Amino acid sequence: MSVIALDVGGTGIKCGLVSPSGEIAYTERHPTGASRGPEAVVQTILDVAAGLADTASQLGEKASAVGVVVPGIVDEAHGIAVWSANVGFRDVPLRELLSARLGVPAALSHDVRAGGVAEARLGAGRGYRHVLFLAIGTGIAGAYVVDGTAFAGAHGAAGEVGHVIVRPGGPVCGCGARGCLEAVASAASIGRAYSSRAGATVSAAEVATRAAAGEALAVEVWAEAVDALADGLHTAVTLYDPEVVVVGGGLAEAGDGLLDPLGTALDGKLTFQRRPVLVRAALGDEAGCLGAGLLALSLSQESA
Numbered sequence: 001m002s003v004i005a006l007d008v009g010g011t012g013i014k015c016g017l018v019s020p021s022g023e024i025a026y027t028e029r030h031p032t033g034a035s036r037g038p039e040a041v042v043q044t045i046l047d048v049a050a051g052l053a054d055t056a057s058q059l060g061e062k063a064s065a066v067g068v069v070v071p072g073i074v075d076e077a078h079g080i081a082v083w084s085a086n087v088g089f090r091d092v093p094l095r096e097l098l099s100a101r102l103g104v105p106a107a108l109s110h111d112v113r114a115g116g117v118a119e120a121r122l123g124a125g126r127g128y129r130h131v132l133f134l135a136i137g138t139g140i141a142g143a144y145v146v147d148g149t150a151f152a153g154a155h156g157a158a159g160e161v162g163h164v165i166v167r168p169g170g171p172v173c174g175c176g177a178r179g180c181l182e183a184v185a186s187a188a189s190i191g192r193a194y195s196s197r198a199g200a201t202v203s204a205a206e207v208a209t210r211a212a213a214g215e216a217l218a219v220e221v222w223a224e225a226v227d228a229l230a231d232g233l234h235t236a237v238t239l240y241d242p243e244v245v246v247v248g249g250g251l252a253e254a255g256d257g258l259l260d261p262l263g264t265a266l267d268g269k270l271t272f273q274r275r276p277v278l279v280r281a282a283l284g285d286e287a288g289c290l291g292a293g294l295l296a297l298s299l300s301q302e303s304a
Contacts, residue, residue, distance in 0.1 A: 018293025114291025
């Protein structure tokens, strides 16, 4: 039997049905609509999950479990979305709500931790025991995965690399602090930084393209972001000592245009630390959904 998997991001929900072999058998995408408020987002999650359960039935299957992953701080033990800067969750009992709506076991985890597990088991981290997954998109977060298991920390907040302060007194972050890595080097912040100086709205992807073409302003903005990322990664490498850093999220689409200067900048900051291998994520934006599916599959096997 397949399982339902949902990856709830700040902008969109990537979801689908995952087969017992860990492959995505059916996919859908929906807008998160975070501007409507957390209650509306929760209702969307429940409705989308119910729709996927109906789809499974139409395909002649019964979904045996559901896994959902969300950004922010997650209490996995109690199934509660504790806090999220991008979606607005505050102590939302998502696991209980999903299980009640669908009538099947539910699992809740952090989106980046789940994506990190998927990359470690199925993607670019395969073959390494100590994997640090760094997702750079609307926000920035990390996951430390050892032997295929991600560690959430005592309060579900482990891996929040995006909220390491790298530029004291810098831009205000969604968490309320100033100068967080997320506030200066996420895809959203790169786009804002360029747009504010150029007087025109430009995405981070376009900034990367313009920087590669040698446009002076884009080169400047890109270099500032890469240097901040290297500072954040320096802290993460010092704390976690990973063998490999798997870089994912929308910004990773820049490929070598990001990884090469990031590696060079990191080399200039490391002292006693061992330099990890830097690789681009292999699963793309399906990592979180696959991770949610792996959670649900594990739950389904436990319930069998």
